[in-house]
Amino acid sequence: MNKPNKSPQRLPSAPAYPKKTTGSEAAASIRKQANGWSEQKRAEMFEQGMRMIYGGTGPATAKVRP
Secondary structure, rough: OOOOOOOOOOOOOOOOOOOOOOHHHHHHHHHHOOOOOHHHHHHHHHHHHHHHHOOOOOOOOOOOOO
């Protein structure tokens, strides 16, 4: 009688990813540019990003149901 094989199955090797892609080069370029920003410019860009994500330009107001 044969004993069952208890060793785990081998998974295929991880895919080989390229070291450089268009996206990684663009991100490196943006980081290099952003490293020269002042604190004021960083704050402005943060506010602009928050407006893009959450919408609106002013404080949020809730509508109250009667």
